[in-house]
Amino acid sequence: xxxxxxxxxxxxxxxxxxxxxxxxxxxxxxxxxxxxxxxxxxxxxxxxxxxxxxxxxxxxxxxxxxxxxxxxxxxxxxxxxxxxxxxxxxxxxxxxxxxxxxxxxxxxxxxxxxxxxxxxxxxxxxxxxxxxxxxxxxxxxxxxxxxxxxxxxxxxxxxxxxxxxxxxxxxxxxxxxxxxxxxxxxxxxxxxxxxxxxxxxxxxxxxxxxxxxxxxxxxxxxxxxxxxxxxx
Amino acid sequence: xxxxxxxxxxxxxxxxxxxxxxxxxxxxxxxxxxxxxxxxxxxxxxxxxxxxxxxxxxxxxxxxxxxxxxxxxxxxxxxxxxxxxxxxxxxxxxxxxxxxxxxxxxxxxxxxxxxxxxxxxxxxxxxxxxxxxxxxxxxxxxxxxxxxxxxxxxxxxxxxxxxxxxxxxxxxxxxxxxxxxxxxxxxxxxxxxxxxxxxxxxxxxxxxxxxxxxxxxxxxxxxxxxxxxxxxxxxxxxxxxxxxxxxxxxxxxxxxxxxxxxxxxxxxxxxxxxxxxxxxxxxxxxxxxxxxxxxxxxxxxxxxxxxxxxxxxxxxxxxxxxxxxxxxxxxxxxxxxxxxxxxxxxxxxxxxxxxxxxxxxxxxxxxxxxxxxxxxxxxxx
Ligand SMILES: Nc1ncnc2c1ncn2[C@@H]1O[C@H](COP(=O)(O)OP(=O)(O)O)[C@@H](O)[C@H]1O
Ligand SMILES: [Mg+2]
Numbered sequence: 001x002x003x004x005x006x007x008x009x010x011x012x013x014x015x016x017x018x019x020x021x022x023x024x025x026x027x028x029x030x031x032x033x034x035x036x037x038x039x040x041x042x043x044x045x046x047x048x049x050x051x052x053x054x055x056x057x058x059x060x061x062x063x064x065x066x067x068x069x070x071x072x073x074x075x076x077x078x079x080x081x082x083x084x085x086x087x088x089x090x091x092x093x094x095x096x097x098x099x100x101x102x103x104x105x106x107x108x109x110x111x112x113x114x115x116x117x118x119x120x121x122x123x124x125x126x127x128x129x130x131x132x133x134x135x136x137x138x139x140x141x142x143x144x145x146x147x148x149x150x151x152x153x154x155x156x157x158x159x160x161x162x163x164x165x166x167x168x169x170x171x172x173x174x175x176x177x178x179x180x181x182x183x184x185x186x187x188x189x190x191x192x193x194x195x196x197x198x199x200x201x202x203x204x205x206x207x208x209x210x211x212x213x214x215x216x217x218x219x220x221x222x223x224x225x226x227x228x229x230x231x232x
Numbered sequence: 233x234x235x236x237x238x239x240x241x242x243x244x245x246x247x248x249x250x251x252x253x254x255x256x257x258x259x260x261x262x263x264x265x266x267x268x269x270x271x272x273x274x275x276x277x278x279x280x281x282x283x284x285x286x287x288x289x290x291x292x293x294x295x296x297x298x299x300x301x302x303x304x305x306x307x308x309x310x311x312x313x314x315x316x317x318x319x320x321x322x323x324x325x326x327x328x329x330x331x332x333x334x335x336x337x338x339x340x341x342x343x344x345x346x347x348x349x350x351x352x353x354x355x356x357x358x359x360x361x362x363x364x365x366x367x368x369x370x371x372x373x374x375x376x377x378x379x380x381x382x383x384x385x386x387x388x389x390x391x392x393x394x395x396x397x398x399x400x401x402x403x404x405x406x407x408x409x410x411x412x413x414x415x416x417x418x419x420x421x422x423x424x425x426x427x428x429x430x431x432x433x434x435x436x437x438x439x440x441x442x443x444x445x446x447x448x449x450x451x452x453x454x455x456x457x458x459x460x461x462x463x464x465x466x467x468x469x470x471x472x473x474x475x476x477x478x479x480x481x482x483x484x485x486x487x488x489x490x491x492x493x494x495x496x497x498x499x500x501x502x503x504x505x506x507x508x509x510x511x512x513x514x515x516x517x518x519x520x521x522x523x524x525x526x527x528x529x530x531x532x533x534x535x536x537x538x539x540x541x542x543x544x545x546x547x548x549x550x551x552x553x554x555x556x557x558x559x560x561x562x563x564x565x566x567x568x569x570x571x572x573x574x575x576x577x578x579x580x581x582x583x584x585x586x587x588x589x590x591x592x593x594x595x596x597x598x599x600x601x602x603x604x605x606x607x608x609x610x611x612x613x
Contacts, residue, residue, distance in 0.1 A: 088527045088528070092526075095523075105521075107246035108243060108246065112240075115240075116524050117525050119526070167525065
C-alpha cells in the first residue's frame with residue numbers, strides 16, 4: 001500500500017516483466033516454462049489460455065512472487081524479485097490471488113476470510129471494517145457472518161475476489177476462477193471481478209479455458225508447452 | 233508499518249475446535265500428565281510436611297540420630313551417647329524413642345484392613361508424651377509396658393476399644409486410651425512402651441531417636457556441642473529432620489522426576505500427533521495463507537500458538553484435575569497416612585510441564601508448516 005503511485009512516477013506503466021524466464025521441475029525432466037518474455041502494464045486485462053499442463057499456473061506463480069525462475073528474471077515494479085523476503089512483501093502488499101478452488105479457509109466466516117491478508121498489518125477493528133466494505137462491493141454484505149461452507153459456488157468466488165482485493169493490489173492473478181462454475185454464475189463472477197479491479201485500477205491476469213470470458217482483454221497470451229505461441 | 237504480533241487467534245482457536253475429539257483427547261493427555269505430576273508432588277510434599285509437623289509437635293528443640301544410618305530403623309543412639317548428651321550444659325531433658333511398625337493379621341481369610349500400623353516407642357514419664365494429653369480422645373495415656381494407646385483411626389479400623397486386649401508381635405496389650413493427633417501421619421500409629429519395642433527391635437542398649445529439650449537461647453550451642461562431642465551423631469532442629477534424613481525422600485524425588493519425564497513424553501506424543509495431522513490436513517490452506525501474504529514466521533507462530541493453546545488448556549484442566557484427584561485419593565484411600573500439601577511451586581511445575589509439552593510438540597510441526605513451499609502446497613490435493 002505504501003508503494004502506491006510508484007509505477008505512475010516511472011511513467012512507462014510496466015508493472016511486471018518476465019525476461020527469458022525458464023522454470024523446470026523434477027530435476028529438469030519437466031519444462032514448465034521455456035524462454036518466456038512478457039511485459040504487463042498497469043491497468044491491463046490480460047487473458048492467458050493454453051492446454052492443461054502448458055505452464056499457465058507456473059506463469060502466474062512467477063508473476064505473483066510465489067516462485068522463482070530457474071533462468072531469467074522477474075521484475076516487479078522495476079525491481080527484480082530475488083529474495084524470499086521480497087517475495088513475501090510483494091505478495092502481502094501488491095498481489096491479489098483468486099484460485100480455481102476458491103481456497104477459502106473453512107473455519108473462518110465470510111468476512112473473516114476477507115480479513116486474512118490484512119491480519120499481519122491491521123488491528124482487528126480496522127480489518128473488520130475494511131472486509132465488510134469489500135464484501136459490500138461484491139454484493140455480499142448480507143453474508144458477512146456466513147459460514148463459507150454454506151455458500152454457493154458463485155458466492156464463494158465472490159468472497160475470494162473480495163479477499164484478493166482487500167489489500168488494494170496492483171496485480172490480480174486469477175487462475176481459472178470460473179472453472180468450477182456454470183456459465184451463468186461464471187459470467188456473474190467475472191462481472192464482479194472486473195468491477196472490482198476497475199475500482200482500484202489493478203492489472204488483471206486471468207487464466208481460463210473459456211474464450212468467452214476473454215472478450216475485452218487488452219492482451220491474450222496463448223501458452224503451449226511452456227512457450228508463448230500467441231500474444232496479439 | 234503496523235505489525236500484528238500474534239497470528240489470528242480466531243483462526244487458531246477455530247482450528248482447535250474443528251476436530252473436537254482429536255483436540256480433546258490430546259488435551260486430556262496433557263491434563264493427565266500435569267495432574268499426575270501435581271498429585272505426586274503434592275502427596276510427597278504432604279508426607280514431608282506432615283513428617284515435619286510430627287517432629288515439630290514433639291515440642292523438642294533438637295532431634296538426634298545416627299549420621300550414617302541410611303534409614304530410620306538403622307539409627308542407633310547408644311546409652312553412652314545419651315549419658316554424654318545429658319551431661320551437656322543446657323540440656324533440660326532427653327526423650328528416648330523407638331520406631332517400628334506391624335501389619336495387622338488376616339482376619340477370617342480376608343486381607344488385613346491396614347497395610348501397616350506404626351509403633352511409636354515411648355516412656356510414659358518422658359516429656360515427649362506431654363503433647364498426647366491434649367490429643368487424648370478416650371481413656372488415659374499408658375503407664376506400663378503392657379498398655380498401649382492407639383489412634384482413633386487405627387482403633388476404628390481394626391475394631392479396637394478402650395479396655396480391649398490386642399496382640400502385637402505375639403504379645404498381648406491392653407488398649408487404655410485413644411488419641412486424635414492433628415498430624416495426619418501420626419494417626420496411623422500406636423504408642424507403646426519403648427522397652428517393649430527395644431526388645432522387639434533387638435535394641436536394648438540403644439534408641440532410634442532422641443528428642444532433646446533445651447531453653448531456646450541454648451539450642452544452637454547444645455546442638456553444636458552434641459555434634460562436636462559425638463561426631464557419629466547428627467543433631468538438627470525438628471523442622472529440618474526430613475531434610476537431614478532425605479535418603480528415602482530423595483528416592484521419591486527421583487521417582488517423581490522419572491514420572492514427570494514419562495508424563496511429558498506421553499503428552500508430547502499426543503500433541504505432536506495432533507499437530508502433525510492438523511498441519512498435513514491444512515497443507516493447501518497453508519499454501520493459500522502464504523499466497524495471501526502470511527510470512528513463514530507467521531505460519532510458524534500460528535502452529536506454535538495452536539500447540540501451546542492446546543497444551544495450555546490441557547495443563548490448566550490438569551492442575552484442577554490434579555487437586556481433585558489428589559483430594560479424592562486422600563479422602564477415599566487412606567485418611568491416616570496420605571496427606572497432600574499444595575505449594576505454589578507445585579502448580580508452577582505443573583504449568584511448566586504443560587508449556588514444555590506444548591512447545592516441544594508444536595516445534596517440529598510448526599517448522600514443517602513454515603517450510604512448506606507455497607507453490608507445492610497449493611498443488612496438494
Ligand atoms: N511444483 C511442481 N512440481 C512438479 N511439476 C510441476 C510443478 N508445477 C508444475 N509442474 C508441471 O509443470 C507443467 C506445467 O504445469 P502448470 O503450470 O500447472 O500448467 P497449467 O496450469 O497450464 O495446467 C506440468 O507438466 C506440471 O505437471
Ligand atoms: Mg493450472
